[in-house]
Amino acid sequence: MSILEDIRFGLRTLARNPGFTAVAIIALALGIGVNATVFSLANAVLFKNLPFANSDQILYIISTNPANPRWRDSSFPDYRDLRAALKSFDAVGASSQDSKNLSDHTTSPEGYHGAYISVNTFPLIGQKPIAGRDFVPSDEQPGAAPVAILSYKVWENRYGKDPSVIGRTVRLDEVPTTIIGVMPARMDFPREAEIWMPLVPNADFEKRQNRHFELYGHLAPGANIKTASAEVATVMQRLASAYPITNKDIGGRAIDYNEQFAGNENGIKIVFLAMLGAVGFVLLIACANVANLQLARAVSRMREISIRVALGAGRWRIVRQLLIESLMLSVAGGVIGWLLALWGIRAFDAQVAPTGKPPSLDFSMDLRAFLYLAAITIGTGLLFGLAPALRLSKLDVNTALKDGGRGSSGGGRGKYLSGLLVVTEMALAVVLLAGAGLMIRSFFNAYQSDIGIHSPNLLTMRLDLPPVKYERADQQLAFFDRLRARLDSTPGVEASAIMTDLPLDGSWDYPYELEGEPQPDARHRPNANAVVISPNYFRVLGDRPLAGREFDSSDGEASVIVNRQFAQTFFHNENVLGKRLRTYDKNVAQPWRTIVGLVPDISQDRQSRTKGPLLYFPYRHQTNSMWIAARTAVPPSSLKEVVRREVQALDEDLPVFQMRTLDEHLEHINWPSRIFGALFAIFAAIALLLASVGLYAVIAHSVSQRTQEIGVRIALGARNGNILRLVFSQGIRQLVLGLVIGIAAALAVTNILKSLLVDVSPTDPLTFVSVTLVLSIAAGLGCLIPARRAMRVDPIEALRHE
Numbered sequence: 001m002s003i004l005e006d007i008r009f010g011l012r013t014l015a016r017n018p019g020f021t022a023v024a025i026i027a028l029a030l031g032i033g034v035n036a037t038v039f040s041l042a043n044a045v046l047f048k049n050l051p052f053a054n055s056d057q058i059l060y061i062i063s064t065n066p067a068n069p070r071w072r073d074s075s076f077p078d079y080r081d082l083r084a085a086l087k088s089f090d091a092v093g094a095s096s097q098d099s100k101n102l103s104d105h106t107t108s109p110e111g112y113h114g115a116y117i118s119v120n121t122f123p124l125i126g127q128k129p130i131a132g133r134d135f136v137p138s139d140e141q142p143g144a145a146p147v148a149i150l151s152y153k154v155w156e157n158r159y160g161k162d163p164s165v166i167g168r169t170v171r172l173d174e175v176p177t178t179i180i181g182v183m184p185a186r187m188d189f190p191r192e193a194e195i196w197m198p199l200v201p202n203a204d205f206e207k208r209q210n211r212h213f214e215l216y217g218h219l220a221p222g223a224n225i226k227t228a229s230a231e232v233a234t235v236m237q238r239l240a241s242a243y244p245i246t247n248k249d250i251g252g253r254a255i256d257y258n259e260q261f262a263g264n265e266n267g268i269k270i271v272f273l274a275m276l277g278a279v280g281f282v283l284l285i286a287c288a289n290v291a292n293l294q295l296a297r298a299v300s301r302m303r304e305i306s307i308r309v310a311l312g313a314g315r316w317r318i319v320r321q322l323l324i325e326s327l328m329l330s331v332a333g334g335v336i337g338w339l340l341a342l343w344g345i346r347a348f349d350a351q352v353a354p355t356g357k358p359p360s361l362d363f364s365m366d367l368r369a370f371l372y373l374a375a376i377t378i379g380t381g382l383l384f385g386l387a388p389a390l391r392l393s394k395l396d397v398n399t400a401l402k403d404g405g406r407g408s409s410g411g412g413r414g415k416y417l418s419g420l421l422v423v424t425e426m427a428l429a430v431v432l433l434a435g436a437g438l439m440i441r442s443f444f445n446a447y448q449s450d451i452g453i454h455s456p457n458l459l460t461m462r463l464d465l466p467p468v469k470y471e472r473a474d475q476q477l478a479f480f481d482r483l484r485a486r487l488d489s490t491p492g493v494e495a496s497a498i499m500t501d502l503p504l505d506g507s508w509d510y511p512y513e514l515e516g517e518p519q520p521d522a523r524h525r526p527n528a529n530a531v532v533i534s535p536n537y538f539r540v541l542g543d544r545p546l547a548g549r550e551f552d553s554s555d556g557e558a559s560v561i562v563n564r565q566f567a568q569t570f571f572h573n574e575n576v577l578g579k580r581l582r583t584y585d586k587n588v589a590q591p592w593r594t595i596v597g598l599v600p601d602i603s604q605d606r607q608s609r610t611k612g613p614l615l616y617f618p619y620r621h622q623t624n625s626m627w628i629a630a631r632t633a634v635p636p637s638s639l640k641e642v643v644r645r646e647v648q649a650l651d652e653d654l655p656v657f658q659m660r661t662l663d664e665h666l667e668h669i670n671w672p673s674r675i676f677g678a679l680f681a682i683f684a685a686i687a688l689l690l691a692s693v694g695l696y697a698v699i700a701h702s703v704s705q706r707t708q709e710i711g712v713r714i715a716l717g718a719r720n721g722n723i724l725r726l727v728f729s730q731g732i733r734q735l736v737l738g739l740v741i742g743i744a745a746a747l748a749v750t751n752i753l754k755s756l757l758v759d760v761s762p763t764d765p766l767t768f769v770s771v772t773l774v775l776s777i778a779a780g781l782g783c784l785i786p787a788r789r790a791m792r793v794d795p796i797e798a799l800r801h802e
Contacts, residue, residue, distance in 0.1 A: 003324065010325040021329070023693075024290045028333025028380060030686050031286030033340030034279045035376055038679075040345050040369045042272040044361055047368065049257050050125070051186050051360045058125055059225060060260045061092065061215040061232055064251040072260075074215050075246070076205035078239060082215065085235045088228035088254075089217035093121040094199060095190045096213050099464050099625075102158075102195065103653035104170040108644075111464065111655040112154060114172070115193035116200075124218045125189055131155075132166040132181030139198040146177040149196040152185040153359065171653055172197070173466030186359045190214055191261060208246035217254075229254040271676055274752055278435060278683045281428040283376065285687050288421040288428075289694040290329065291384040295418050326385025327378065334377030341365070341373070348675070355671050419734055422698050426738020426779070427745060429684075429691040430771055434746035436677075436684030437767040438753055438760055443677035445759040446670045449609045451503050452602035454542025458629055458662035459636035459643065460502060463654065465624040476624050479650065483628065484534065486646045492634040498534040498619055498626050502662070503541070504606040504669055505627075507531050507614065510583040514570060515592065525584065528566075529604060530615040532623060537616070538599055540631045548577045548597035555618040560593035563601050566613035581615075593617075606669050609758050629662065636661045673758065688778055696782035699731050700789075720791045731783035739772060746771075 014021045049055040061082060062072035074082070076094070083092040100114030119135035128134060129149060139147055150165070159165045168179050172195070188194070204210055219228060236252035261268075345363050365373070463483075470476045480498050487496040501507055507529040513519045520526075535551045538544060546564060560581065567576045580592045601611035619626070632639055644656050660668075713723065750762040760767075 007324060010328050020293060024293055024329045025332045027286045027289050027690055028330055029336035031283035032334050032337030032376055035283050036337055036341035036373045037344035038275045038279045039372050040365050041348060041363055042276055043369050044363045045268060045272055046258055052127060057219045059217055059228060059254040059256055061217055061254055065249060073211045074213050075208045075211050076213055077208050079213055079215055081239060082235055086231055088220055088223040088231045090220040091120055091124040092217040093118040093124045094213045094215050100172050100195050101466055101655050102170055102172055109653050109655040111657045112194040113192045114195045115190050116197050118199050129181035130184050135198045140200050142200060146175050147180045148177045149181040149183060150179060151183055151194040154194050155182045174468045188359050192358050208243055225254055270755060278432055281432050282683055282687050285425045285428050285690045287380055287384040288425045289690050292418055292421045292694055292698055323385050327381035330377050330381030338373060351675050418698055422695050422734045423737045425691040425694045426735060427742035429687045430739060430742025431746045431749055432684045432687040433771040434750055434767060436680040437771055438750055438757055439677040439680040441760045442757040443673040446673040449759060452600055453503055455662045457632045457636055459632055459639055460629045460662050460665055461659040462627050462657040470624055473621055482650055487630050492632050492639055494631045494633050495536045495540050496630040497537040497540040498628055499537060500532040502627050503602050507604040512581055512583045515580040528615050530617055532617045532619050534619045540629050543600050545597045545599050551618045556620045557591050558593055559596050559618055561597040561599055561616040562595055563599050563614040565601050565611055567598055569613050692778040692782045695731055695779050699783050700786040723791045724787050727787035728783050731779060735779040
């Protein structure tokens with residue numbers, strides 16, 4: 001028989017068993033579908049490169065510093081030296097990102113992500129404007145007329161794709177600037193840039209300690225990432241020797257786009273690798289499930305296979321037929337899984353799009369994702385089909401023909417393999433349920449955690465004052481004071497305040513010392529987190545000082561407020577009012593500050609939600625980017641346009657960033673916990689369902705094969721309890737083994753999720769107890785249904801079964 005004949009025979013065989021075929025295909029479709037979905041998502045974040053041709057030739061050149069591993073930027077002199085020295089790159093570029101206020105006479109001012117780039121950037125990455133022209137060397141000369149290139153999104157949304165925008169003069173941070181071009185859609189290099197301007201050197205650029213530039217280069221012919229990285233390290237080592245004051249201990253290397261934006265320094269890579277592991281477990285459970293179904297079905301096919309062997313079919317011929325049937329099941333599951341993946345990708349994209357997903361991040365399935373789908377589809381068919389095929393190919397023909405396959409379970413080894421598969425399913429389900437339980441608890445903790453404020457009826461927004469118009473600190477202070485006065489007099493607003501960071505949005509970091517305490521040297525000086533605030537800050541957030549007072553307009557550089565955690569940690573609950581501390585700026589001691597207030601703890605750390613020691617400084621120094629929060633007596637959303645008009649009454653060219661209620665802001669912060677927690681819950685639910693069905697199938701098959709034995713027991717006086725124990729004993733043994741192995745594995749695996757969890761331990765006892773109970777209940781139900789069927793066996797019919 002040819003393979004084509006094997007396929008036709010397999011189709012007839014599967015069609016004669018619609019129940020088995022449907023269950024197998026559904027299980028495989030779920031396993032393959034979630035794998036293809038998650039791989040496509042991970043592919044976009046971890047493996048896909050920049051969205052244009054030959055982007056694998058573009059590498060980032062980063063600085064490395066053991067003292068600050070997160071800081072990767074370089075100085076402009078370092079960029080110049082690297083550009084001249086590196087031979088592994090045929091071009092090296094630089095950029096510096098900054099928000100930009102765009103205003104003109106067409107519509108309201110808006111804020112965008114801006115990027116200053118070296119004029120060779122777009123040629124370096126092989127991109128050209130779709131309208132207008134690119135930057136030229138004269139554009140980055142000091143004194144050159146300011147020019148800018150728009151992203152396709154800005155051109156489309158603000159100007160309706162009007163071609164006459166080319167050559168138009170607009171104001172960027174109050175600077176008249178000519179629009180000279182428009183880039184293609186999905187072009188956001190450097191990442192998230194919406195407006196590009198030439199990188200024009202100034203006096204601050206020449207300071208090697210100012211490390212604010214992102215470097216990138218195009219590989220020269222014959223070079224690769226390994227040789228380029230080695231050369232970068234050599235050049236940076238030479239610069240460290242030449243400039244020990246600014247470059248000591250600063251090295252360098254070359255990395256690709258994916259490592260730059262999804263490296264180990266953040267949780268993105270961990271999340272997607274954890275999800276890939278989770279769906280891999282789901283697929284293994286699905287394979288184990290279908291393999292068990294195949295083993296159970298093998299009993300009814302013993303006579304068929306024996307006849308074929310007796311007629312001359314060889315062992316390989318039998319294995320080939322059975323593997324083709326398995327592959328047909330997996331291909332059918334793969335097709336449905338592919339459709340599920342397309343739906344899952346669109347659903348995920350729709351959920352994350354409002355969170356500010358970069359335009360270049362494309363979750364759609366590319367060739368790599370399709371190859372992955374094809375590989376797991378074929379691999380799955382081989383994985384679950386091989387063991388049953390090998391077992392059936394070793395049949396004793398004489399015994400099988402004599403017994404007709406009746407009353408046999410396929411031998412002790414078959415039972416052992418089936419039980420092993422069930423234990424494996426249970427163990428994998430435990431790991432998945434534990435991970436999902438931790439993520440779900442983390443999700444609820446993120447939503448329900450008390451961050452120390454009263455969030456309802458709070459409207460927030462951010463303003464970036466352009467340095468050209470608000471260069472001095474007194475100009476910035478005067479603007480924010482006038483804005484607060486206008487907001488406070490607005491109907492519906494109870495009070496307003498200004499701050500550098502909203503709750504859960506981080507804080508500033510200052511080396512400090514306490515008056516009267518022994519002080520370490522500068523290298524070991526402790527750091528304190530701090531937020532700069534205006535008067536009424538705590539009133540606006542719904543808090544009151546525990547002791548002392550809030551800031552008022554008379555407070556300056558000599559005042560500080562500390563939170564309760566700071567007082568407990570460093571003053572051991574003594575009266576802190578009147579005590580003094582001071583901070584350091586670049587190892588220069590600042591004036592002593594007197595503590596004038598003690599306030600409740602407010603969390604600034606969005607990941608851990610912990611309320612650590614925190615300082616509050618009065619807003620009396622140069623900071624042009626600030627958050628504004630207003631406590632309202634009416635629904636805060638109803639005041640958004642009113643507040644926007646008050647801002648533009650003071651400065652018609654000033655856009656408002658991220659205006660939303662504080663509850664909306666917290667919702668935006670919590671979206672990773674919500675979405676990824678839901679995904680892990682879905683994976684765990686599928687695993688629980690498959691594992692429970694797998695246990696049920698094995699117990700039900702065992703009961704059907706032991707019908708005669710059960711009938712004899714009942715005829716000899718066995719009670720329902722005896723039959724119940726007989727059936728349950730098999731399932732409970734497998735459940736207990738699965739739980740023991742699964743819990744041990746979960747304790748090791750869930751530690752990977754540690755950096756993603758909010759206020760919950762990776763070994764949380766409540767989660768593991770809950771997982772044990774849930775799986776035990778599911779397994780109990782899987783055993784109960786066959787047990788009830790066994791208790792209803794008619795002894796006469798069972799004995800007649802012989």
